[in-house]
Amino acid sequence: MNKTMTLLSAALLMAGTVTSCQKTTSTRSVYDRQFENYPTYNGDDLELSVDSTGTHFRMWSPKAEEVTLNLYDTELNGDPYKTINMTFNPENGIWTASEPTQLYGKYYTFKVKHDGKWLAETPGVWAKAVGANGKRAAIIDFANTNPEGWASDKGPQVDNFTDVIIYEMHHRDFSMSPTSGIANKGKFLALTENGTVSPEGEKTGIDHLKELGVTHVHILPSYDYNSVDETNLQANTYNWGYDPQNYNAPEGSYSTNPSDPATRVKEMKEMVKALHDAGIGVIMDVVYNHTAENDGSNFELTAPGYYHRHWDDGSYSDASGCGNETASDLQQMRDYIINSVKYWADEYHIDGFRFDLMAIHDTETMNQVAAELKKINPSIFVYGEGWTAGDSPLPAEQRALKENVANMEGIAVFSDDIRDAVKGHYSNAEDRGFATGKPGNEETVKIGIVASTAHPQVDYSKGNNSKFPYAASPQMIVNYVSCHDDLTLTDKLRKSMPDATDEERMSAAKLAQTIVFTSQGTPFMFAGEEIFRDKKGVHNSYQSPDSINAIDWSLKAANRDQMDYYKGLIALRKAHPAFRMTTADQIAKHLVFDEIDSEKTPNLISYTLKDNANGDSWKEIKVIFNGSDQAQSVELPQGIWQAAVKDGKVDPEAGLANLSGTVSVAPRSALIVKR
Ligand code: CA
Numbered sequence: 001m002n003k004t005m006t007l008l009s010a011a012l013l014m015a016g017t018v019t020s021c022q023k024t025t026s027t028r029s030v031y032d033r034q035f036e037n038y039p040t041y042n043g044d045d046l047e048l049s050v051d052s053t054g055t056h057f058r059m060w061s062p063k064a065e066e067v068t069l070n071l072y073d074t075e076l077n078g079d080p081y082k083t084i085n086m087t088f089n090p091e092n093g094i095w096t097a098s099e100p101t102q103l104y105g106k107y108y109t110f111k112v113k114h115d116g117k118w119l120a121e122t123p124g125v126w127a128k129a130v131g132a133n134g135k136r137a138a139i140i141d142f143a144n145t146n147p148e149g150w151a152s153d154k155g156p157q158v159d160n161f162t163d164v165i166i167y168e169m170h171h172r173d174f175s176m177s178p179t180s181g182i183a184n185k186g187k188f189l190a191l192t193e194n195g196t197v198s199p200e201g202e203k204t205g206i207d208h209l210k211e212l213g214v215t216h217v218h219i220l221p222s223y224d225y226n227s228v229d230e231t232n233l234q235a236n237t238y239n240w241g242y243d244p245q246n247y248n249a250p251e252g253s254y255s256t257n258p259s260d261p262a263t264r265v266k267e268m269k270e271m272v273k274a275l276h277d278a279g280i281g282v283i284m285d286v287v288y289n290h291t292a293e294n295d296g297s298n299f300e301l302t303a304p305g306y307y308h309r310h311w312d313d314g315s316y317s318d319a320s321g322c323g324n325e326t327a328s329d330l331q332q333m334r335d336y337i338i339n340s341v342k343y344w345a346d347e348y349h350i351d352g353f354r355f356d357l358m359a360i361h362d363t364e365t366m367n368q369v370a371a372e373l374k375k376i377n378p379s380i381f382v383y384g385e386g387w388t389a390g391d392s393p394l395p396a397e398q399r400a401l402k403e404n405v406a407n408m409e410g411i412a413v414f415s416d417d418i419r420d421a422v423k424g425h426y427s428n429a430e431d432r433g434f435a436t437g438k439p440g441n442e443e444t445v446k447i448g449i450v451a452s453t454a455h456p457q458v459d460y461s462k463g464n465n466s467k468f469p470y471a472a473s474p475q476m477i478v479n480y481v482s483c484h485d486d487l488t489l490t491d492k493l494r495k496s497m498p499d500a501t502d503e504e505r506m507s508a509a510k511l512a513q514t515i516v517f518t519s520q521g522t523p524f525m526f527a528g529e530e531i532f533r534d535k536k537g538v539h540n541s542y543q544s545p546d547s548i549n550a551i552d553w554s555l556k557a558a559n560r561d562q563m564d565y566y567k568g569l570i571a572l573r574k575a576h577p578a579f580r581m582t583t584a585d586q587i588a589k590h591l592v593f594d595e596i597d598s599e600k601t602p603n604l605i606s607y608t609l610k611d612n613a614n615g616d617s618w619k620e621i622k623v624i625f626n627g628s629d630q631a632q633s634v635e636l637p638q639g640i641w642q643a644a645v646k647d648g649k650v651d652p653e654a655g656l657a658n659l660s661g662t663v664s665v666a667p668r669s670a671l672i673v674k675r
Contacts, residue, residue, distance in 0.1 A: 020240050020242045020485070020540060020542035021242055021243050021290075021292070021320075021321070021322035021323075021542075023321070023322055023323045035062075035063065035305060035306050035330070036330060038062040038063070038093055038306075039062060039090070039091060039092050039093045040060070040092075040093065040331045040332040040335065041058075041060045041092045041093060041094050041332070042335045042339070043058070044339065045058055046058055046059075046060060046126045046339075047059055047124045047125070047126035047127070047137070048108070048124075048126065048127075048128070048137065048139065050102050050103070050104070050139065050141075053098075053100070054098055054099050054100040054101055054102065055098065055099045055101065055102055055103040055139060056096070056097075056098045057069050057086065057095075057096060057097045057098070057108070057110075058094050058095070058096050059086065059094065059095045059096075059110050059124060059302065060092075060093050060094055060095075060302075060303060060332060061093065061095060061112055061302055061303045062090075062093030062303070063114065063303065063304065063305070063306075064088075064095065064112045064113060064114060064303070065113040065114060065115075065116070066085065066112075066113035067085075067086040067088075067095040067110055067111065067112050067113070068083050068084065068085055068086065068110070068111045069083070069084045069086055069097045069108060069109075069110060070082075070083050070108060070109045070110075070111065070121060071083070071084070071099075071103065071106055071107070071108050072106065072107040072108065072109070072136055073106065073107070074107065074131075075107055075130075075131020075132055075135070075136055075138065075259055075261070076131060076132060076133070076135060076136070076231070080109075084097045084099075085097075086110075102139075103139045104139055104140060104141050105139065105140075106138075106139050107131060107136035107137060107138050107139070108123070108136065108137050108139065109121040109122060109123055109124075109135075109136050109137065110122055110123075110124050110301075110302065112301060112302065112303075112304070114304045115304075119300075119301050119304065120296065120301055121135075121136075121301075122298045122301035122302055123135065123136055123137035123246065123298065124137060124298060124302055125247070125298050125299055125302050125307075125336065126248055127246050127248060127249055127298075128142070128248045128249055128265075128343070128347075129142075129249055129261040129262065129264075129265060130224055130246050130249045130252070130261055131258075131259060131261055132230040132231050132252055132258040132259045133229065133230045133231060133252070133258075134224045134226075134230075134245045134246045134249065134252070138261030138262075140261050140262045140265070142265070142347065144262065145262050145265040145266045145269060146266075146269060147266070147269050147270045147273045149273065150269065150273065150349075153272070153273050153276055153349055154276060154349070155272075155276050155281040155282065155349060155351035155377075155379060156215060156216075156276075156279055156280070156281045156351070156379065157379050158215075158281070158351075158378075158379035158381060160475060160580065160582045161381050161412060161475040161522055162474050162475055162520070162521060162522055162580040162581065162582060163215065163580055164215050164216050164281075164352075164381055164522050165213070165214045165215045165216065165517075165522075165523055165525075165570055165573065165574075166214065166215075166216050166217075166218050166283065166478070166522065166523065166524040166525070167209065167212070167214040167216065167217050167218065167525055167527055168217075168218040168220070168483055168484060168524060168525065168526050168527060169217055169218070169219060169220070169526075169527035170219075170220040170240065170484065170527070170549065171186055171187065171188065171190065171191075171219065171220070171222070171254050172185075172186040172238055172546060172549060172550065173527060173528065173549050173550055173551050174190060174191075174205075174527055174551060175187070175190035175191075175205065176546045176549075176550040177546075177550040177551060177552050177553060179198050179199055179204075179552055179553040179554045180196065180198070180204045180205065180551070180553050181196040181197050181198060181199075181204050181205075181553070182196050182204060182205050184256065186253075186254065186546075187254055187255065187256060187267065188222075188250070188254045188255060188264075188267040188268045188270065188271040189256065189267050189270060189271065190205060191205065191206055191217075191271045191274055191275055192206070192270050192271055192273075192274035193205050193206065194206060194207060195207065198553040198554055198556055198557060199553075199554060200554060200556070200557035201557075202553065202556040202557050202560075203556075204553045204556075206274060206275065206278055206280075208556075209275075209278065209280055210278050210279075210280075211567065212530060212563075212566065212567055212570060213567060213570040213571055213574065214280065214525075214570065215279075215280065215281060216280060216281035216282070216283050216351060216352060216381070217275060217280060217281075217282060217283065218283040218284075218285060218352070218354055218524070219282065219283070219284060219285065220240055220241055220285050220484060221240065221241030221242060221244070221251070221284075221285050221286070221287055221356075222241070222250055222251055222254060222268065222284060222285070223241075223244060223245075223246065223247050223248070223249065223250065223251060223284075223286070223287075224244075224245050224246035224247075224249045224250065224251050224252060225239065225241040225242075225243050225244055225245055225251055225292065226243040226244070226245040226292035226293070227239040227241070227243050227292070227543070228251075228253040230252035230253050230258035230259075231258075231259075233253055233258070236545075236546060237253075237543075238543060238544060238545055238546055238549055239542060239543050240484060240541075240542040240543075241285075241287075242287050242322070242356060242542065243292035243322070244287045244288075244290070244291055244292055245291075245292055245297075245298070246298065247286075247288065247340050248340055248343055248344075249261075249264070249265075250264040250265060250267075250268040251264070252264050254267075254268070255267050255268075268348060269348060269349075272348055272349050272350070273349075276349065281351035281352060281379070281381075282349075282350055282351050282352075283350070283351060283352030283353065283354055283381065284344060284350050284352070284353055284354070285354045285356060286340075286341065286344075286353050286354065286355055286356065287356040287357075288326060288328070288336075288337045288340070288355070288356075288361070289319070289320050289325055289326055289355075289356055289357040289358075289360035289361065290320035290322045290323070290324050290325050290326060290357075290360070291308075291324060291326070292322075294308070294316055294323055294324050297324075299326070303332070306327070306330065306332065306333070307326055307327060307330075307332070307333050307336070308324045308325065308326055308327060309324075309325050309326065309327045309392065309393050309394065310393070311393060317391075317392055317393050318390050319357070319359075319360045319388040319389060319390045319391060319392035319394075320357055320360060320388070320389055320390065321389035321390050322389075325360050325388075325392060326360065328360070328361040328362050328365040329362045329364075329365070329394060329398065334362075334364075334365045334368070337361070337365060337369060338365070338368055338369055338372050341353050341369055341372075341373060342372055342373065342376060345373055345376045345377060345380060346376060350380075351377070351379060351380055351381065352380055352381035352382065352383075353369075353373070353380070353381075353382050353383075354383055354384060355382070355383070355384030355385065355400075356384070356385060357384075357385050357387070357388055357389055358384025358385050358386055358387075358400045358411075358413070359385070359386055359387050359388045359399040359400050359401040359402075360388050360392060360394070360399070360400075361399075361400050362394060362398045362399065362400065363398060363399070363400050363404055363407050363408055364398070365400075366382070366384075366400045366408050366411050367407075367408055367409065367410075367411070369382060369411075370382050370408070370409065370410035370411050371410070374410060381412070381522075382410060382411050382412070383411065383412035383413060383414070383478050383522070384400065384411070384412075384413060384414070385413070385414055386400065386401050386402025386403070386404075386405060386413035386414065387401060387402065387416075388401075402414070402415075402416075402452075402466075402470055403466070403468075403470050404470075405470055405471055405472075405476045406470060406471065406472040406476070408476070411476065412475060412476045412477055412478050412521075412522060413471075413476065413477065413478065414478050414480060414483075414524070415448055415451070415452060415477050415478065415479050415480070415521065416465050417444050417447045417448050417452060417463060417464065417465045417466050418444075418445065418447070418448025418449075418479050418480070418481070418515070418516065418519060419479075419480055419481055419482070420433065420444075420464060420465060421433055421434055421441040421444035421445045421447075421448060421464055421465075422434050422435050422441070422445060422448070422481050422512050422515050422516070423435060423436065423481045423482070423489065423492055423493075423496075423512055424436060424438060424492065424496050426485075426486045426487075427486075429487060429492065429495040429496065429539070430495055430496050430498075431496060432496045432497070433512075433627075434515075434603055434605075434625070434627040435508050435511045435512040435515065435625075435627045435668065436493065436496055436497055436508050436627065436668070437603055437627055437628050437629050437668070438603075438627075439598065439602030439603060440598075440602070441464065442596075442598040442602065442603070442604075442605055443458065443459055443462035443463060443598075444462070444463050444464040444465065445515065445605055445625070446458045446593065446605065447460065447463050447466060447469075448479060448515070448519050448521075449515070449518075449519045449520065449591070449605070449607065450469075450474075450520055450587050450588075450591060451471055451473075451474035451476070451477040451479070451519065451520035451521035451584075451587065452466060452469055452470050452471040452476075452477055452521075453469050453471050453472070453473065453474060453520070453584035453587055453588070454469040454584060454588065455469070455587060455588050455591070456588060457592070457593045458593075469584075471521075471584070472584060473582070473583055473584055474520040474521045474581055474582065474583070474584065474587060475521075475522075475582060476521075477520070477521035477522065478521060478522045478523075478524050479516045479519050479521045479522065479523050479524065480516060480523070480524040480525065480526075481512045481513065481515075481516055482525075482526050482529065483524070483526050484526060484541075485540075486539050486540075487535075487537070487539045488526065488528075488529065488533060488534050488535050489509050489512065489513075489526070489529050490505070490509070490529070490532050490533060490534040491534050491535055491536075491537050491538075491539070493505040493508055493509060494534070494537070495537065502532070504668065506532060506559070506561075506562055507648055507666075507667070507668040507669060508668045509529070509532065509562070510562070510565050510648055510669070510670070511625060511626075511627060511668050511669055511670055513525065513529070513565075513566060513569060514569060514625070514645060514670040514672075515625055515670075517569040517570065517572070517573050517579070518569075518572075518573065518579050518623055518670075518672070519579075520579070520580075520581050520587050520591070523573065525566075527551065528551040528555075529566070530562060530563050530566035530567070531551070531553070531555040531556045531558075531559045531562060531563055532555060532559045532562050533551045533552065533555055535548050535549060536548050561648070564650075565648065565649070565650055568645075568649070568650025568651065568652060569645075569650055571650075571652040572644060572645070572650055572652040572672075575652050576616050576617075576618065576621070576652075577613070577614040577615050577616050578590070578609040578612075578613035578614055578616035578618065578621055579609075580614060581613060581614045582614065586613065586614060590609055590610055590611060590613035590614070591607055591608070591609055591610075591613070592607060592608045592610060593605070593606070593607045594606040594607060594608070601632065602628065603626065603627035603628040604624075604625070604626055604627070604628065604632050604634075604665075605624070605625045605627075606622065606623070606624045606625075606634060607622070607623050608620055608621065608622050608623075609621040609623070618654075618674040618675075619674075619675060620674065620675050621644075621672065621673070621674045622636065622637075622641065622671075622672070622673050622674070623670070623671075623672050624665050624670065624671040624672070625670050626665040626666070626667065626668065626669055626670070626671075627668060628667060628668070629667045629668060630667055631664045631665060631666055631667055632664070632665050633662050633663070633664055633665075634662070634663055634664075634665055634671070635661070635662050636659060636660060636661060636662075636663055636673065638660075639660065639675055640658050640659070640660050640675065641658070641659045641660060641673035641674065641675050642654040642655065642656075642657070642658055642659075642673060642674055642675065643656040643657040643658075643659055643671065643672070643673050644656065644672045644673065644674060645670050645671060645672035646669075646671050646672075646673075647666050647669060648666070648669060654673070654674050659673055
């Protein structure tokens with residue numbers, strides 16, 4: 001703990017996230033420290049349950065003076081057909097009301113009286129179905145939302161998290177372009193369509209994912225978020241969705257009918273089922289760290305002052321950069337996060353969770369998240385951003401920071417080390433990295449290659465972003481060079497290599513991804529990189545139009561060579577467990593770097609995976625990265641070596657060439673040989 005504490009700096013608190021939200025401010029201050037001692041309630045029947053005796057409402061709000069329940073016939077507008085005063089139980093902080101019939105098809109809200117004032121209506125924090133714009137909770141029969149074959153539906157089995165290959169995508173990016181050939185553009189159902197092609201006849205949609213070979217898609221926030229008006233979808237408003245409104249219901253704009261509360265549930269399940277049938281797992285991006293609104297959030301309208309953190313003066317603290325942060329260290333919020341991900345895993349068969357600004361949460365909460373999800377399905381993968389976007393009242397040693405990941409068994413963090421070292425710093429568009437010829441990043445790339453684990457040949461004192469081996473296992477690290485945040489890899493290369501050709505930039509992209517896909521840890525890529533998609537230089541496109549964000553699938557035919565390279569890299573990784581070692585000890589024993597003086601020969605890294613590492617069929621694999629714009633000569637140990645990666649081509653069967661003695665490694669390229 002002390003070691004970590006001394007290394008924390010302001011820079012580490014913001015290691016690579018942009019603020020993708022409209023900042024909310026507030027004047028009301030309601031925090032009550034006594035809350036920490038209030039009774040909590042952890043039943044799975046919170047807010048709504050329907051059984052043979054009727055419909056039951058149980059709302060947690062220990063400080064409320066009065067609570068009423070409003071029942072409606074409609075999702076929006078009109079008066080309640082009935083209003084009920086709920087009854088309080090001080091022993092568990094719960095307000096209850098019951099109706100003797102099953103109210104399927106009806107809607108409800110709660111209204112809380114606090115400090116003598118009635119707050120605005122809220123669907124509560126546990127609405128599992130909602131009408132358009134999520135203003136009223138809906139009562140639906142979930143048994144009727146399951147697609148055919150749902151009972152036997154299962155995601156891919158994952159034995160080790162280093163076997164996972166993640167493809168991060170936004171629903172609209174993936175399918176909105178007319179070139180996608182997809183009918184349900186921007187919808188959950190886009191991922192259920194088979195046989196779709198680009199104008200040039202290249203596979204798109206789910207067939208493209210199968211062709212590429214990724215094991216999991218990571219979908220950007222797909223719970224009900226705030227920013228898109230679901231009653232005016234013709235406006236084609238775009239948002240990433242980092243503005244949570246109802247955490248336990250799907251986003252309406254991704255459904256074909258946001259006004260029918262069951263449709264979004266059904267269609268999201270159909271998406272999951274179709275992906276599972278294709279052998280692909282579904283990871284959800286979850287943003288429990290803050291809410292879109294402060295005083296107007298469902299948390300505040302339900303239990304004012306409880307769910308968010310505050311500074312001593314009573315003001316909202318703001319580690320999210322969006323105006324507030326939630327309080328996972330308080331029992332009811334901790335249980336909320338845990339129960340919410342369990343719900344998605346159970347009801348929607350979700351295979352993994354990516355925690356946005358995970359370090360706003362405490363390590364204890366994250367450990368309980370991982371442990372509880374493992375009970376449901378040991379294949380569920382949990383990872384997150386091991387940083388915050390601002391300071392927090394939560395002590396640094398309790399934060400789920402990447403520097404604390406060794407204390408979080410079953411959780412992985414993004415490696416900003418490899419990201420910035422390979423392509424250049426995320427926040428400085430012109431900055432170059434190892435793959436684009438900037439010297440001085442070699443040791444940090446090595447930190448990435450060994451997944452931030454302790455290795456006898458890696459000198460962490462020379463690390464750019466980290467100064468100690470923070471990961472206890474490669475299963476704690478997710479490697480990447482770009483994601484939805486910041487510039488796409490294509491745009492980064494265009495800005496940092498202004499005088500180069502796109503052909504040269506594509507070589508650099510191949511090298512950058514070769515480093516990611518051969519490094520220890522779990523590889524992660526951003527959708528469309530495999531066809532060299534860009535976002536016209538926009539680095540924070542969270543509300544940019546489709547014209548910036550949508551992937552142009554005609555690029556697939558145009559950049560077919562790039563696609564083939566990515567596909568080859570993925571096939572190579574899948575075929576060779578040497579790239580997917582499962583423990584730090586294995587890496588220290590089987591991965592040996594060649595001693596290269598980076599002062600004399602910068603931008604060159606060479607290492608061997610030896611002795612059939614992790615049960616690999618190849619006895620020895622030599623991996624050489626040349627990030628300079630000059631060819632570099634490398635001496636291969638005695639014998640004949642077969643090339644699996646050479647001159648911008650990949651052959652997982654290692655049939656590209658037979659090599660021996662001194663070999664030349666082309667500028668900005670990787671050479672991978674085996675014997
Ligand atoms: Ca919404």
